[in-house]
Amino acid sequence: MSETTTNTSGACELVLDYVYGxxxxxxxxxxEEHLPTCATCQREVASFGKVRTAxxxxxxxxxxTAQIAGALHAQLMHAAAQRKPRRGVLLSFPRKIVEHPALSxxxxxxxxxxxxxxxxxxxxxxxxxxxxxxxxxxVAEAPKPTEAPAEPVxxxxxxxxxxxxxxxxxxxxxxKGGDKTxxxxxxxxxxIALETxxxxxxxxRPTAHRAVATPAPKKAAPARMKTVATDGKQAKFxxxxxxDKGQAEGSLGSVNGRGAGTTTGSTKGNNGPVGGVIGxxxxxxxxxxxxxxTAPADExxxxxxxxxxxTRREEPKPQAAKQHGYxxxxxxxxxxxxxxxxxxxxxxxxxxxxxxxxxxRSSVQQQAxxxxxxxxxxxxxxxxxxxxxxxxxxxxxxxxxxxxxELTKANQYIPxxxxxxxxxCLTAADRQEEAQKRLDELKQEKRVTNAxxxxxxxxxxxxxxxxxxxxxxxxxxxxxxxxxxxxxxxQRRAADQESPAQAAPPDSTNxxxxxxxxx
Amino acid sequence: LVRDDSDESLMLRxxxxxxxxxxxxxxxxxxxxxxxxxRFVRDTAAAEDVTQETFxxxxxxxxxxERQAKFTTWLYTIARNLCVDAARRGKHRKAASLDAxxxxxxxxxxxxxxxxxxxxxxxRQAQSRELAVRLRQAIEAxxxxxxxxxxxxxxxxxxxxxxxxxxxxxxxxxxxxxRYALEKLREALEEYRDLARAVx
Numbered sequence: 111m112s113e114t115t116t117n118t119s120g121a122c123e124l125v126l127d128y129v130y131g132x133x134x135x136x137x138x139x140x141x142e143e144h145l146p147t148c149a150t151c152q153r154e155v156a157s158f159g160k161v162r163t164a165x166x167x168x169x170x171x172x173x174x175t176a177q178i179a180g181a182l183h184a185q186l187m188h189a190a191a192q193r194k195p196r197r198g199v200l201l202s203f204p205r206k207i208v209e210h211p212a213l214s215x216x217x218x219x220x221x222x223x224x225x226x227x228x229x230x231x232x233x234x235x236x237x238x239x240x241x242x243x244x245x246x247x248x249v250a251e252a253p254k255p256t257e258a259p260a261e262p263v264x265x266x267x268x269x270x271x272x273x274x275x276x277x278x279x280x281x282x283x284x285x286k287g288g289d290k291t292x293x294x295x296x297x298x299x300x301x302i303a304l305e306t307x308x309x310x311x312x313x314x315r316p317t318a319h320r321a322v323a324t325p326a327p328k329k330a331a332p333a334r335m336k337t338v339a340t341d342g343k344q345a346k347f348x349x350x351x352x353x354d355k356g357q358a359e360g361s362l363g364s365v366n367g368r369g370a371g372t373t374t375g376s377t378k379g380n381n382g383p384v385g386g387v388i389g390x391x392x393x394x395x396x397x398x399x400x401x402x403x404t405a406p407a408d409e410x411x412x413x414x415x416x417x418x419x420x421t422r423r424e425e426p427k428p429q430a431a432k433q434h435g436y437x438x439x440x441x442x443x444x445x446x447x448x449x450x451x452x453x454x455x456x457x458x459x460x461x462x463x464x465x466x467x468x469x470x471r472s473s474v475q476q477q478a479x480x481x482x483x484x485x486x487x488x489x490x491x492x493x494x495x496x497x498x499x500x501x502x503x504x505x506x507x508x509x510x511x512x513x514x515x516e517l518t519k520a521n522q523y524i525p526x527x528x529x530x531x532x533x534x535c536l537t538a539a540d541r542q543e544e545a546q547k548r549l550d551e552l553k554q555e556k557r558v559t560n561a562x563x564x565x566x567x568x569x570x571x572x573x574x575x576x577x578x579x580x581x582x583x584x585x586x587x588x589x590x591x592x593x594x595x596x597x598x599x600x601q602r603r604a605a606d607q608e609s610p611a612q613a614a615p616p617d618s619t620n621x622x623x624x625x626x627x628x629x
Numbered sequence: 630l631v632r633d634d635s636d637e638s639l640m641l642r643x644x645x646x647x648x649x650x651x652x653x654x655x656x657x658x659x660x661x662x663x664x665x666x667x668r669f670v671r672d673t674a675a676a677e678d679v680t681q682e683t684f685x686x687x688x689x690x691x692x693x694x695e696r697q698a699k700f701t702t703w704l705y706t707i708a709r710n711l712c713v714d715a716a717r718r719g720k721h722r723k724a725a726s727l728d729a730x731x732x733x734x735x736x737x738x739x740x741x742x743x744x745x746x747x748x749x750x751x752x753r754q755a756q757s758r759e760l761a762v763r764l765r766q767a768i769e770a771x772x773x774x775x776x777x778x779x780x781x782x783x784x785x786x787x788x789x790x791x792x793x794x795x796x797x798x799x800x801x802x803x804x805x806x807x808r809y810a811l812e813k814l815r816e817a818l819e820e821y822r823d824l825a826r827a828v829x
Contacts, residue, residue: 125808130788160818164764165768168764171664172664172667175673183655186681186684187651190648191648
């Protein structure tokens with residue numbers, strides 16, 4: 111069937127719109143003007159009108175069934191109420207991803223894979239170079255200055271007696287925590303090796319100290335004692351532990367000597383709990399006196415205090431008192447009724463004390479050092495390093511080189527600046543190879559400025575040139591100088607034998623080496 | 630408050646979570662929609678299902694609704710598509726016809742004859758019944774593309790441009806099909822008038 115209309119007129123096209131009332135006013139007026147003149151349009155309008163009327167008669171509007179008005183309507187409204195309100199359009203896609211498990215897994219895979227790929231492309235996940243690992247290992251092996259054990263105050267040889275007594279508390283406090291581990295590690299517990307700037311020194315360990323030094327099984331400290339350790343400087347002892355404390359401190363008093371005990375035995379607590387107990391202050395001294403010791407908190411180990419107390423309990427106290435001839439004064443608290451055992455005079459291989467006062471002073475000094483051996487060594491190394499620096503700056507290159515070598519042997523950390531001094535000293539002492547080696551190490555570490563490195567290199571090159579020139583000049587008159595040199599060498603050896611402490615390396619002299627102008 | 634609102638504003642309010650607006654929309658269009666669907670699928674149960682499904686489609690598509698076209702256009706587009714699907718399924722289903730004779734004989738009564746009728750006079754009722762049967766037969770005899778346009782225009786009361794949007798064809802095509810549908814129905818009515826005159 112063809113759907114083309116037979117009406118050719120434009121107005122005749124508007125019949126349907128006119129019948130169904132869809133014409134606007136202007137077009138309606140136009141059609142109504144056309145309608146009287148067109149019989150076809152008149153017939154169609156009439157017939158279509160009749161059809162519409164008939165259709166409305168035979169096809170009346172049907173009311174929805176009860177099913178639609180009742181149950182289906184309720185179901186529909188429930189479904190409409192279940193719908194969640196519309197949320198942001200921007201987040202609709204991420205929301206779909208999150209709500210869908212497969213999409214979530216895919217998104218996670220993409221994110222993780224992308225992160226790995228980015229890191230891989232940037233080289234963050236590549237293995238480090240071998241050189242870098244080696245240098246890192248070296249740096250890690252070198253002990254950090256800040257991590258060095260806390261330094262106790264080592265009594266100076268020329269200190270006054272009161273100062274020595276005041277230090278005793280600190281030393282004794284350090285000995286509480288410091289002796290056990292180090293002495294247990296020491297192979298020969300009867301001797302103590304000291305390294306001093308002036309040279310090595312060996313000290314005989316006292317027998318009583320040796321007994322303490324024997325490694326004993328560690329004993330768990332009571333909870334209250336642990337609080338003492340955590341308090342650090344302001345140590346507060348519980349009165350219930352007065353006995354243990356007094357005995358433990360008594361042992362310290364025995365180490366420190368009688369003079370210290372008598373001078374510091376007051377409730378003021380200047381010397382910490384040690385002096386208070388030794389001097390008969392007993393419980394009051396320990397209880398009331400805030401420990402003003404400068405010892406660090408970690409060395410006030412509660413374990414150590416408890417173990418010492420236990421050790422002292424086992425020891426026959428009267429025997430210890432008889433052994434050292436002490437006459438004890440009764441303690442008010444009874445905690446330190448038995449006097450602390452004092453060690454026998456140490457056998458120091460150096461000079462023996464002349465008077466009793468010197469004896470105690472020397473015993474205090476010599477015994478304090480082995481107890482605090484690690485700290486003392488660290489301090490000695492610091493002193494040695496400072497001295498080496500001073501020697502290098504003042505042109506005493508031979509001594510500086512020796513000091514630096516000692517520090518290196520002891521695995522002590524030498525700052526880069528000091529190592530630059532060392533290189534200058536090596537160069538000045540005509541030890542070019544060693545200087546070059548140190549300089550290369552310094553270059554690899556890249557911890558000094560380029561100017562310092564260039565300066566050291568220039569000096570090293572100048573030194574090499576000077577040595578070469580000397581060699582060339584020495585070649586010609588070598589035969590004439592040989593006897594004279596041998597005589598000079600013999601004299602130098604003789605001088606070295608006389609003063610071994612000031613022995614210089616064979617290629618350097620004891621005289622001061624004038625540093626270069628740039629240094 | 631919302632009874633004077635347009636269909637579009639009600640739908641937007643429902644999109645934002647106002648269920649009362651949707652309920653009002655359903656109440657407003659339920660009757661016309663059910664009639665259209667009933668004339669289209671010619672089965673009450675199927676018409677109920679399709680009506681319910683049409684409104685559920687509105688609920689599901691509320692988030693995507695934008696105020697670009699008339700709400701009725703959107704509504705009848707959904708309904709028409711569902712009706713087409715239902716009609717395709719209904720072709721394989723045996724449905725009872727109101728006009729088909731109940732017996733094998735030609736003069737047997739139809740289902741429509743058994744239905745009670747509360748009309749005026751007997752002759753008048755008979756003529757009206759005959760007219761209705763003829764007219765229904767003529768409407769059902771219309772081609773699908775003409776019938777759906779006729780139903781959308783007469784039952785759903787959509788304008789020609791809206792019908793064009795619903796079925797997706799030009800407006801002139803809609804008018805042309807509508808014209809042919811009306812001419813066929815007029816012919817059916819004229820035959821009935823000739824028959825009625827001859828009987829009288």
